[in-house]
Amino acid sequence: xxxxxxxxxAAALWAExxxxxxxxxxxxxxxxxxxxxxxxxRADMVNGHGIxxxxxxxxxxxxxxxxxxNSRNQVTxxxxxxxxxxxxxxxxxxxxxxxxxxxxxGRNGIYDVTVRRGDDLIAEFRGRSRQLSGTVLKSGPESCxxxxxxxxxxxxxxxxxxxxxxxxxx
Amino acid sequence: xxxxxxxxxAAALWAExxxxxxxxxxxxxxxxxxxxxxxxxRADMVNGHGIxxxxxxxxxxxxxxxxxxNSRNQVTxxxxxxxxxxxxxxxxxxxxxxxxxxxxxGRNGIYDVTVRRGDDLIAEFRGRSRQLSGTVLKSGPESCxxxxxxxxxxxxxxxxxxxxxxxxxx
Amino acid sequence: xxxxxxxxxAAALWAExxxxxxxxxxxxxxxxxxxxxxxxxRADMVNGHGIxxxxxxxxxxxxxxxxxxNSRNQVTxxxxxxxxxxxxxxxxxxxxxxxxxxxxxGRNGIYDVTVRRGDDLIAEFRGRSRQLSGTVLKSGPESCxxxxxxxxxxxxxxxxxxxxxxxxxx
Amino acid sequence: xxxxxxxxxAAALWAExxxxxxxxxxxxxxxxxxxxxxxxxRADMVNGHGIxxxxxxxxxxxxxxxxxxNSRNQVTxxxxxxxxxxxxxxxxxxxxxxxxxxxxxGRNGIYDVTVRRGDDLIAEFRGRSRQLSGTVLKSGPESCxxxxxxxxxxxxxxxxxxxxxxxxxx
Numbered sequence: 001x002x003x004x005x006x007x008x009x010a011a012a013l014w015a016e017x018x019x020x021x022x023x024x025x026x027x028x029x030x031x032x033x034x035x036x037x038x039x040x041x042r043a044d045m046v047n048g049h050g051i052x053x054x055x056x057x058x059x060x061x062x063x064x065x066x067x068x069x070n071s072r073n074q075v076t077x078x079x080x081x082x083x084x085x086x087x088x089x090x091x092x093x094x095x096x097x098x099x100x101x102x103x104x105x106g107r108n109g110i111y112d113v114t115v116r117r118g119d120d121l122i123a124e125f126r127g128r129s130r131q132l133s134g135t136v137l138k139s140g141p142e143s144c145x146x147x148x149x150x151x152x153x154x155x156x157x158x159x160x161x162x163x164x165x166x167x168x169x170x
Numbered sequence: 171x172x173x174x175x176x177x178x179x180a181a182a183l184w185a186e187x188x189x190x191x192x193x194x195x196x197x198x199x200x201x202x203x204x205x206x207x208x209x210x211x212r213a214d215m216v217n218g219h220g221i222x223x224x225x226x227x228x229x230x231x232x233x234x235x236x237x238x239x240n241s242r243n244q245v246t247x248x249x250x251x252x253x254x255x256x257x258x259x260x261x262x263x264x265x266x267x268x269x270x271x272x273x274x275x276g277r278n279g280i281y282d283v284t285v286r287r288g289d290d291l292i293a294e295f296r297g298r299s300r301q302l303s304g305t306v307l308k309s310g311p312e313s314c315x316x317x318x319x320x321x322x323x324x325x326x327x328x329x330x331x332x333x334x335x336x337x338x339x340x
Numbered sequence: 341x342x343x344x345x346x347x348x349x350a351a352a353l354w355a356e357x358x359x360x361x362x363x364x365x366x367x368x369x370x371x372x373x374x375x376x377x378x379x380x381x382r383a384d385m386v387n388g389h390g391i392x393x394x395x396x397x398x399x400x401x402x403x404x405x406x407x408x409x410n411s412r413n414q415v416t417x418x419x420x421x422x423x424x425x426x427x428x429x430x431x432x433x434x435x436x437x438x439x440x441x442x443x444x445x446g447r448n449g450i451y452d453v454t455v456r457r458g459d460d461l462i463a464e465f466r467g468r469s470r471q472l473s474g475t476v477l478k479s480g481p482e483s484c485x486x487x488x489x490x491x492x493x494x495x496x497x498x499x500x501x502x503x504x505x506x507x508x509x510x
Numbered sequence: 511x512x513x514x515x516x517x518x519x520a521a522a523l524w525a526e527x528x529x530x531x532x533x534x535x536x537x538x539x540x541x542x543x544x545x546x547x548x549x550x551x552r553a554d555m556v557n558g559h560g561i562x563x564x565x566x567x568x569x570x571x572x573x574x575x576x577x578x579x580n581s582r583n584q585v586t587x588x589x590x591x592x593x594x595x596x597x598x599x600x601x602x603x604x605x606x607x608x609x610x611x612x613x614x615x616g617r618n619g620i621y622d623v624t625v626r627r628g629d630d631l632i633a634e635f636r637g638r639s640r641q642l643s644g645t646v647l648k649s650g651p652e653s654c655x656x657x658x659x660x661x662x663x664x665x666x667x668x669x670x671x672x673x674x675x676x677x678x679x680x
Binding site: 013016017018019020022043044045046047049052053054055056058059060062063077078079080081082083084085 | 219224229
Binding site: 353356357358359360362383384385386387389392393394395396398399400402403417418419420421422423424425 | 588593
């Protein structure tokens with residue numbers, strides 16, 4: 001049941017997203033509190049040595065984090081993230097980011113994301129999330145967009161939705 | 171003198187780079203231990219709400235970090251980074267990332283990068299760097315590429331060059 | 341004026357504190373958004389090599405962070421912290437931790453703390469703070485303790501006061 | 511076999527340690543790549559509200575990290591750590607810190623440490639480790655102390671041993 005909800009939320013996030021689609025991300029799996037995304041390192045993501053810019057590795061991990069932390073249909077944003085770069089990725093590599101919830105307390109969460117190329121570790125990422133008011137799925141008059149902007153003085157000083165839509169795997 | 175070197179290094183990094191050029195980054199200023207880059211948030215960097223994906227904010231900060239930590243002509247890579255998201259960026263915003271060296275010890279460094287839109291804070295980033303052997307600027311038989319691959323067992327287990335080329339401001 | 345308030349708040353925090361007093365910390369300077377504390381590395385803070393346990397270096401930095409982020413009289417707690425260890429400290433070393441506010445947004449803050457021994461860098465620390473309701477200084481019926489416990493569902497799921505009292509330098 | 515080695519290493523670390531003993535830490539379990547320590551929050555670890563100073567929660571986690579990352583008998587030190595404070599600990603609480611290796615690459619490692627009080631989450635900690643030359647256990651002329659000081663130019667600029675000895679559970 002909750003995994004069905006996670007799938008619906010993922011579809012809604014994807015429908016509104018441009019950034020992750022442009023980067024060619026694909027949704028491999030999503031369930032309550034977890035998400036797996038993959039992305040192929042393209043020619044425009046590398047430097048002259050054919051090595052991926054760390055920012056794209058981060059962006060993939062960040063998208064996996066967003067799908068995992070929004071999977072319960074509560075609008076949830078990133079407060080901050082830490083990434084450790086373990087090995088460089090090369091042009092043409094297929095990177096897989098697996099996000100899992102480690103802790104949830106009040107409106108806060110901690111998610112661990114591991115980025116791999118096959119069996120090789122590429123990066124370890126930890127994200128800190130915070131729920132805003134509102135749900136991702138529209139229900140009658142309330143929508144993700146509206147609830148995002150309605151969350152009052154609290155949300156004015158906090159980062160707002162960074163969800164990254166992803167392509168459903170076929 | 172060292173600022174002249176920083177400018178030469180920046181030009182060399184830019185010439186080899188595809189990723190940052192594709193993202194439309196521009197080099198505003200570079201000097202020893204510091205660099206300022208800017209980037210306009212494009213339509214393909216946002217989600218359906220017109221809000222920038224956090225990954226692109228990170229990528230801008232990461233590029234500023236790379237230019238600053240390579241500014242002394244030693245090939246230097248990111249070991250890891252932490253980012254705190256302060257406020258969302260919107261489509262069309264011009265984001266400016268200013269990187270400054272905070273600490274340098276042995277082959278390690280700590281750099282702070284602040285991302286702003288005008289006077290508004292968007293994100294605070296801290297990067298941890300590590301020098302590899304070799305120089306960015308080619309001198310005779312040694313080149314950045316070669317030295318990167320020559321650094322032996324040490325570099326085999328560490329992240330390799332994440333330099334991000336940037337456009338020199340005109 | 342605000343620096344006078346910071347001094348009063350520091351005195352109130354110190355009066356209630358046992359932990360920092362027991363560790364022998366001393367308050368060197370406090371002002372709005374900043375604090376400097378020092379601590380001598382004692383025999384019971386080291387391992388068999390005479391090298392300070394990193395936990396005590398962190399604790400000193402954390403106390404400086406607490407004095408700085410509470411300096412405006414709003415009860416403020418640590419959400420999380422990152423520390424980079426730069427050089428070991430030895431028994432007998434006098435460590436000085438200087439905390440400065442880097443960013444403030446809504447109820448959140450970012451503070452940088454540098455720990456030094458003379459001119460030598462020992463550690464760089466970054467703390468993320470969050471204001472709760474209530475003030476540090478008691479005013480009529482409201483006290484720091486009471487407001488801490490009155491802050492409702494929000495505070496139930498967040499870390500509570502970590503202030504560390506410090507001795508005023510004589 | 512490797513778990514036997516981990517037990518021997520733990521005993522050697524403990525024999526040289528003053529800091530963790532003074533804080534009353536106890537070793538619950540140690541095996542290759544993992545360690546569990548516990549500590550009771552004492553009156554001298556709290557502030558006036560009876561709430562534990564965050565520094566002592568960190569120190570417990572840091573000790574568990576040290577036992578886990580040294581468990582293979584290679585002298586290994588902390589490069590840096592991040593902690594998220596989830597709930598406050600009170601005087602008299604028995605805190606249990608469980609450290610587990612998440613990633614190992616070259617001389618680097620990433621360890622996750624969860625601090626709990628019974629079933630309650632208190633903090634999540636992530637440590638970044640780096641091996642130095644030398645072994646923890648003395649073997650003939652080489653000792654942990656000597657190897658620590660012999661590790662040459664590399665170690666000169668890196669943090670040195672933070673291991674924290676712990677009492678073997680009886």
